[in-house]
Amino acid sequence: MVRAAVRLAAAVVAAAPLVVSTSLAGEFLVQPLMVAEMKAVFGRVESRIVVPGRARIGGVVQDVRVSEGDHVTKGEVLALVVDDKLALQLRAADARLEALNSQLENARLELERAEQLRASGTGTQTRVDQARTQFEVATNQVAAAVAEKAVVEQSAKEGEVLAPATGRVLTVPVTLGSVVMAGENVARIAPGPYYLRLSLPERHAAEIVEGAEVAIGERGLVQDIGELPAVHSGRISKVYPEIADGRVSADVEIEGIGDYFVNERTLVSIPVGKRSALAVPPEAVRTVHGIDYVRLAADNGEMDVAVILGEIVGDDDARRIEVLSGLRAGDRVVLP
Template sequence: MRPLHSALANILLIGAAGLVVVDARAAEFLVKATTVTEMKAVYGQVESRTILPARARISGTVSSIRVTEGAQVGKGDVIATVVDDKLALQLRAADAKIAALNSQLDSARTDLQRSQDLLAKGAAAQSRVDAAKTQFDVVTNQLAAAIAEKAVIEQTAKEGDILAPADGRVLTVPVAAGSVIVAGEPVARVASGQYYLRLSLPERHAVEITEGARVDIGERGKGTNAGFVKAGEGRIAKVYPEIENGRVIADVEVADIGTYFVNERTLVSIPVAKRTMLGVPPEALRIAHGIDYVTVETAEGPLDVAVVRGGTFQDSGQTRVEILSGLADGDKVVLP
């Protein structure tokens, strides 16, 4: 019986040892060099694609303003009204002129009819009829011109309504009711079109900034002291080819940024460089006496190696700890 028990014990020990070897092999991590994009947090300034002025079309006095800063307007909405008192006088003069021409037209029509009747009876010459017809046509044309002049005055009065040039949000209203303005003077500024973030970066990053690159948008209202907190993503839509004052300018398109203030600043994390680094899973590290160690599988067996650790990064969705020194590409790290 004892030899049988010994044989069974040996088999169990060999099986357990095999399981240990399998587990050890399964728990190994192969250190490989990984290329990581370095991100830098900078401030971006919210701007509008277009800022259009709503200008007065006539000179006069601002009688009313219907919007305030921050109001949403649609194209063609009345923003303010300008009144020119001279236009009312010109309209009354035009009405009086039209009334006088209507009277002259009635008189010319009567003279023409009378001349035609006398010509039919042989009591008037054809020249009299021609003269009456000419006078009738002259007055008719004068009346048409007077009506057209009145229409011009009425249209000018309608142009006292200052209309929104496009859909958007009112940024500023630099005038007040009662102000005297001239034609062409802006009454409001409307931010229309999509908002975007404008970046101003040191020229040393000019080579790394490319159109289409992804950027991270920080949480609104958070400064650098609070650390970068990702709230969304954007895309570099345009990189301007001219460097001004040692800085390169780039525009970032961001969805759902319409609630931001124009010229508001927010943190943006942008790709500025790429470098190769070595990394291991966080559980591979252990601290002893204030020194970081990892266990490396060698030909002679497991060996504890002191390493200098850096920050963390993402590799294919997995968190890794950067190893600055102590490991080489291809090392096998034993995981606990």
């Protein structure tokens, strides 16, 4: 498509040769230039952090409030786990607390009666001390029962499985009615940041360097990309030192990748070396009957040379089109 656009532009220039004055023509000296050798590979979107939402108690899953792909915030309830034994323990704690409150009230009355008898002179100090001790023991027993009930209530509250971080839900491996143990995964959440993981053949390991710029193409098989640009740019952030199964891995950082799915694949063009190439400005090429020509300047005049074009090289300020055959270093190309 790029070559067709170049040919169209060159054809427009060649279609009106009479309106261009020869006094405005210039020359371009063909010299080799180094261009990056690009290789197209598939990169896989991954999240640097994947945290599990775990059940804090064992029991039966009574409610699942999220599904795969949902966006959750930290502390949001993902699911509800219910342990029927906790309800029985809570009833037992309430009954024990009522019994201890009754004993505490009886101990308080005994202490007041002993103090009244001691004040009237008919009671002894020993009786007062015994009643006070019984009252303090009953008070402490009530406090312990209240603490035990709070433990049971807290265990019941921990049946709510909370999101450990803000991100997207990757998997929910449980269903309603399933039995889970304490510490078992209820959901996996990817909070990011997202990056591309590349896997290249071992022969390119020496050419891959950190900080190199890469080009990211359109999203895999997605046709309607909305307002997303057709091509993103990124850079190689990390090259892993270990080669596994004859392949080297590298990570690519890219902005605006949050809309991608985790493990989604997209095409990445990565530099794996440099090569020497001959290139000319696009306006130097004209197309006649499907054949590309370049006009050369010689000592005895000008002549047209058929060329085979390659890809566009260079940046926006010095864009060139590669010539695969037909030219050699030192040729003088006539510009319109």
